[in-house]
Amino acid sequence: MTKIIKIKEIGNFSIFKNFHWDQNLDIGNNKTYDFKDINIFYGRNYSGKTSLSKIIRSLEKQDTPPKYDNPNFKIELSDNSIISHNSLATFTHPIHVYNSDFVKENLKFIHDENANIESFSVTLGGDNQQILDRIHELNAELGLNEENIKSGVFLDIQNKENEVKNATEDHKSKERDLEKLLTDKATRNSDSVKNQHSLFGDINYNVTKLKNEIAEVQSSNFQILTDDQLITKKALISQNELPNPPELSTYNLNFSQLVEVTTKILKTVVGGSNKIGELQNNPSLNSWVQTGHTLHKDRTHCAFCTNEISAKRHQELAQHFDLETQNLQTRITKGIEHLTNLINGEHFKINFNIDHYYQQYHTELLPLKVELTTILEKQKEVLEQLKTLLANKNGHLFTSLETSYPPDHTDEIKKVIEKIEKIRTQCIQQTDLLTNQQKEAKKDLRLNHVYHFLQDINYTQQNLDINSALQAIEPLKIALSTLQTRKTEITVEIKNEEDKLKSEGEACTRINDILNHDFGHQALSLQAIENPHAQNIYFEIQRNGCKAHNLSEGEQSLISFCYFLAKIQDDLDKGNKPIIWIDDPISSLDSNHIFFIFSLIEEKICKDKKYSQLFISTHNLEFLKYLRRITGAEQDRSIGFVKEENRKASYYLIQRHDNFSTIKEMPLYLSKFLTEFNFLFDQIYKCATVNQIDDSNFHIFYNFGNNARKFLEIYTFYKFPSSKYQLDTQLKAFWGEQIYKTLTDRIHNEYSHMTGVLERGEIISEQPEMQKSAKAIISKVQQEDPAQYNALLESISNPN
Structure with missing residues (x-):
């Protein structure tokens, strides 16, 4: 069950500024004097009681009262949990507050007789608001529904319908505009898809097909065509059927075998003891001499220098250039001739004409054609290098040559040829597939065209x-439906409120039962009056059977509080255990009615403890005296500590x-006995028993003169209640000794007056x-009366 523990802070609310509960109500041991089930406040008028009630009423209304600047x-x-001025809506426990705001809202006739007593309507168990005021509010909200004059909800409905x-x-207009663009592109304009059927391939094209293809081109898988793809597909559309392309020449050059033959030649060495060392070591000279030897086989003299060539020299040269040497040279010559024949042979004449292929393959074939030519030229260069190696061996017949061979491009050549052959195969198949491929090419061109059309008209934004225009309609329809x-x-509520006006019996009975009590105000009563013009019931306060005018403040307080009790009775009877705050229900009431108000609180609220917490504030000391007897606070009525x-x-x-107020724990002389006599005794007792004067108790001495004089006046008057009472005489009788009377009288009188002792006012007492x-x-x-x-x-x- 939710209860209020404390008003933790009041930063700003009317007379309360920077109030902190824990600072002002600290009782030691890290504890504070917090709210209990029953809580009594006493304060003089304008001290802030009503301000506190308005803070609590904010919980009931879930809103702060108007005309309060920055409530906090x-x-x-x-x-x-903490409820602040910003989180009032989170408080859900039932709570009822009786204060001046409650009276103003529920019983307006008390403050304004012209407001008509109709505003005082009671419907217990309902919303407990002013029914006729509510009907007026509802009618004002509903407004007029005339042909040329509308207001309120009727006007709002008309505006919302518009x-x-x-x-x-607006939504339909935007749809029509886009639909026209789509229809024009599909069938109407000269550049429509239908009118370009030779390019886009559908003479029966229409807007439905366009919408289907719009969805297709907006797919994340769709790819627009590049410029090269556009050219290719347009060429494919115009392509006629071609014969099969010629086969390519076969490339079967065995490069590894050529390397093997060349290597053997390079490693062959011509040698022996009959060789001329000078020629062996000088390849150029050896070649020159070999040529001369051939020219001088049958000569005895040198044709160059005319010197004689001896038979011995002929023999030496014949042995040097023997058959072994000639065989090696023959091998070299044949090897070079073979390589030359290969370079000029069919192996390097592989070629094709791209015009024999469909246009769609030209883009792919052109780089392959260039690549094949390049690789063949590279392979020729490799064979030329082999020729160079053999030619070089001719000058080194007597030594073995080591060399590294250039790379073979055979695999590269074959790969290119394979690619071309693959395309050739596709091209041959293309003849059978051409019709279908042209159909697909037209569709691709059509989709590409549709895509760019969407970009041109900003289709996505449209x-x-x-x-957006469609989404704007639904909230308006919802708002219209809400209205x-x-x-x-409103119509139903007006009917219900009017029906409530006719169910006045229980409300009147409850309030009149209270007013007609023996200790109540039997002259006043609540009567239901039928209004023939408005066809409803309003309520009237009557005094002795006639409409009451000029209610006294006491009558106003009594009627208001009776209404409050009647209003909350259902909540109490249903066991909802509400929190109840009653702010100063006593105003200009005589003692009988003060006790009557107390009795109502005791009987209707406290007797069976139908509340979870009860708060009552008052400025009336007599009422405060009664409140100490309230059911539920029995332990606090005992004498001594609790x-x-x-x-x-x-x-x-x-x-x-x-300019500010604070909340403190009520002094015991107020909460327990409620007399000044107790307070004066408390001050004198503290003065008599204090051990050391400091800032916390100096006021006891400063006020001692007044306090002692007043205490003795009260004490001696009740002890000697003579009509001829004289303080001087009674003090003598009280003290019994003149010296006590003289000394104490001097202290009490001198320190409670300043006249004649002006200089004493200049120093601290x-x-x-x-x-x-x-x-x-x-x-x-203590001696006189223990x-x-x-x-x-x-x-x-x-207690001692």
């Missing part, structure tokens, strides 16, 4: 605009200090005689 407060609940109509037309529902609700854990009621004092006087008074009371003395001690919570 925090309320701590029993579950340790907004729905305009939004619907659809967004259409969707129409509200119109129905343990904090056993305390069921809390008593608070609201004090105003110039701190006289040891004050404590002596206080001890004397306490001792005298029972009364002990009772006074208990009243200030100092």
Whole structure:
């Protein structure tokens, strides 16, 4: 069950500024004097009682009262949660607050007789609002529904219907505009898809097909055509059927075999003992001599120098250029001739004409043609290098040559040829597939055309605009439906409210039962009056059977509080355990009616404890005296201390200090006995027993003169209640000794007056005689009447 523990902070609310509960209501041991089930506040008028009730009423209304600048407060609940001025809606426990705002809202006739007593309508168990005011509010909200004059909800409905109509037309207009663009592109314009059927391939094209293809081109898988693809596909469309392309020449050059033959030749060495060393070591000279030897086989003299060639020299040269040498040279010559024949042979004449292929393959074949030519030339260069190696061997017949061979391009050549052959195969197959491929090419061109059309008309944005226009309609329709529902609700509520006006019996009975009580106000009553013009019932306060005018403040308070009790009775009877806050229900009431109000609270609210918490504030000391007897605070009525854990009621004092107020724990002399006599005894007792004067107790001495004089006046008057009472005489009788009377009288009189002792006003009062006087008074009371003395001690919570 939710309860209010404390008003933790009041930063700003009317007379309360920067109030902190934990600072002002600290009772030690890290505890504070918090709210209990029953909580009583006492404060003079204008001290801030109503301001506190308005803070709590904010929980009931879930809103702060109007005309309060920057209200700021925090309320701590029993579950340790905090409700602030910004989170009032989170408080859901039933709560009822009786204060001036409640009276103004529910009983307007009290403050404005011209408002008509109709505004005082009571429907217990319902919303408990002013029915006729509510009907007026509802009719004002509903407004007029004349042909040329509309207002309220009727005008709002008319305006919203126009907004729905305009939004619907805007949406349809955008749809029509886009539909026209699509239809023109599909069939109507000269550049429509249908009119370009030779290119796009569908003479029966229409807007439905266009919409289907729009969805296709907007797919994430769709790819627009490149410029090369456009050229290729257009060429494919215009392509006629071709014969099969010629086969390519076969490339079967065995390069590894050529390398092997060349290697053997390079490693062959001509040698022996009959060789001429000078020629062996000089290849150029050897070649020159070999040529000369051939030319001089049958000569005896050198044709160059005419010197004789001896038979021996002929023999030496014949042995040097023997058959072995000739065989090697023959091998070299044949090898070079073979390589030359290969270079000039069919192996390197592989070629093809791309015109024998369909146009769609030209883009792929052109780089292959260039690549094949390049690789063949590279392979020729490799064979030329082999020829060079053999030619070089001719000059090194007598040594073995080591060399590294250039790379073979045979695999590259074959790969290119394979690619070309693959395309050739496709081209041959293309003849059979050409019709279908041309159909696909036309579709690709058509989709590509549709894609660019969508970009040109900003199709995506147009659809967004259409969707936005469509989405704008639904909220307007919902708002219109809400208004129409509200119109129905208002009509039904008006009917219900009018019906409520006719169910006045229970309300009148409850309030009249209270007013007609023996201790109530039997002259006043609540009567239901039928209004023949409005066909409803209103309520009238009557005095002795006639309409009551000029109600006194006491009558107003009584009627208002009776209405409040009648209003909350259902909540109490249903066991909802509401929180109840009653702010100062006593105003200009005599003692009988003050006790009557207390009795109503006791009987209707407290007797069976139908509440979860009860808060009551008052400025009336007599009413405060009664409140101490309320059911549920029994332990607080006992004399002496009550343990904090056993305390069921809390008593608070609201004090105003110039422009701000604060909340404090109520002094015991107010919460327990409610007399100034107890307070004065408390001050004198503290003065008599204090051990050291400091800032916390200096006021006891400063006010001692007044307090002691007033206490003795009260004490001696009740002790000697003579009509000829004279304080001087009674003090003599009280003290019994003149010296006590003289000394104490000087202290009491001098320190409660400044006349004649002006110089004493210039210094701070701190006289040891004050404590002596206080001890004397306490001792005298104890001697004179021990029972009364002990009772006074208990009243200030100092039992001995």
